[in-house]
Amino acid sequence: DTAVSQTPKYLVTQMGNDKSIKCEQNLGHDTMYWYKQDSKKFLKIMFSYNNKELIINETVPNRFSPKSPDKAHLNLHINSLELGDSAVYFCASSSHAQDNQPQHFGDGTRLSIL
Amino acid sequence: AQSVTQLDSQVPVFEEAPVELRCNYSSSVSVYLFWYVQYPNQGLQLLLKYLSGSTLVESINGFEAEFNKSQTSFHLRKPSVHISDTAEYFCAVSEDGSTLGRLYFGRGTQLTVWP
Numbered sequence: 525d526t527a528v529s530q531t532p533k534y535l536v537t538q539m540g541n542d543k544s545i546k547c548e549q550n551l552g553h554d555t556m557y558w559y560k561q562d563s564k565k566f567l568k569i570m571f572s573y574n575n576k577e578l579i580i581n582e583t584v585p586n587r588f589s590p591k592s593p594d595k596a597h598l599n600l601h602i603n604s605l606e607l608g609d610s611a612v613y614f615c616a617s618s619s620h621a622q623d624n625q626p627q628h629f630g631d632g633t634r635l636s637i638l
Numbered sequence: 639a640q641s642v643t644q645l646d647s648q649v650p651v652f653e654e655a656p657v658e659l660r661c662n663y664s665s666s667v668s669v670y671l672f673w674y675v676q677y678p679n680q681g682l683q684l685l686l687k688y689l690s691g692s693t694l695v696e697s698i699n700g701f702e703a704e705f706n707k708s709q710t711s712f713h714l715r716k717p718s719v720h721i722s723d724t725a726e727y728f729c730a731v732s733e734d735g736s737t738l739g740r741l742y743f744g745r746g747t748q749l750t751v752w753p
Contacts, residue, residue, distance in 0.1 A: 528681075555739050565676075565726060567743040579738050614681055621739035624670045624689070624732045629681035 527551050530615050530630040537605060538638050545600045545633045547615030553628070555579075555621040556598035558590060561612040561632070573598055574621045610637045640665050640731050644744035652752050653721055659714040659747045661729030668734035671712040672741070673703055676726040685727070688712065699723075724751045 528549045537543055549556060557580075558570040571590040572580035578590070587603040598615060612634050616627040641664035651657050663669060670689050674682040686697040693705040703714045712729060729744040 557739075565746045567682075567728065567746075569740060572738065572740070574739075580740060616682075618739055622736070624734065624736065624739065626672060626684045626687055627739070627741060629674075629683070631679075631681045 526630075528615055528617055528628050528630040530613075530633050532633060533631065534634050534636075536636045536638065539605055539607060541605050542601070542603045543605060543635075544602070545613055545615075545635075547598050547600070547630060549596055549615075549617040549628070551617055551619075551628060553617040553619050554595055555618045556592065556595070557616040557618075557627065558598065558600050559614040559616065561614060563611070567614070571598075571600075572621065579621060605635075605637050607637050610635055640669075640733065640742035642729055642731050642742050642744040644727075644729055644747050646747050647745065648748045648750070650750045650752060651719055654718045656717050657715065657719050657723075657749065659727050659729075659749065661712045661714065661744055663710050663712070663729075663731045663742075665710070665731065665733060670732045670734065671703070671705055672730040672732075673701070673712070673714050674728045674730060676728065676746075678725075682728060685714075719749070719751045721751045721753060723749060725749060 555574045557572045573592045576592045589601045592598045612632045615630040618627045643662045645660045672687045673685040675685045688705045696702045726746045730741045
């Protein structure tokens with residue numbers, strides 16, 4: 525009965541490939557996020573969607589494209605993967621962006637680029 | 639933009655000793671404050687939060703944090719730690735009035751509890 529679930533948990537692929545990470549939340553939240561955690565465990569927000577509308581788009585290469593088919597799902601597609609994309613990617617959700625309520629995180633997707 | 643500073647990247651302590659993990663933020667506006675805990679190979683879990691009201695907030699597993707507006711701090715404390723408290727701890731801040739729900743994270747503090 526996971527609240528925020530991401531698939532896959534591990535992703536190992538070669539440079540230049542295209543891959544997608546899926547995220548689903550069953551909390552009825554309006555807002556979803558993607559974070560990148562680097563090897564030093566620093567967390568940086570990448571994107572945020574509120575009711576399927578993009579509200580945060582940080583300085584992220586345009587090889588990264590989020591897609592929100594409905595407010596319970598926020599997927600991340602990455603084109604032409606590079607070595608520097610190796611990281612743990614976390615999906616999160618919160619009730620409403622403007623409420624400043626806590627965010628609920630998934631368990632992460634560990635992406636390794638060979 | 640907010641800046642969140644966790645002064646200690648690693649804190650080693652012995653079991654049953656007290657611990658304090660420090661967090662300072664930069665904002666001069668009203669803020670909401672959070673501590674998250676990350677166990678190995680897991681996502682972040684909310685440990686405690688300050689939204690309003692009493693400046694001392696507590697978690698169910700014995701941690702507490704105190705919001706100090708004048709010192710722009712939100713230090714996390716526990717009077718007696720257990721080995722199971724070994725984890726990475728993140729302080730996070732969001733700004734009152736923001737409609738984006740943006741969280742600014744510190745760089746984390748690795749708490750290691752030794753027997």
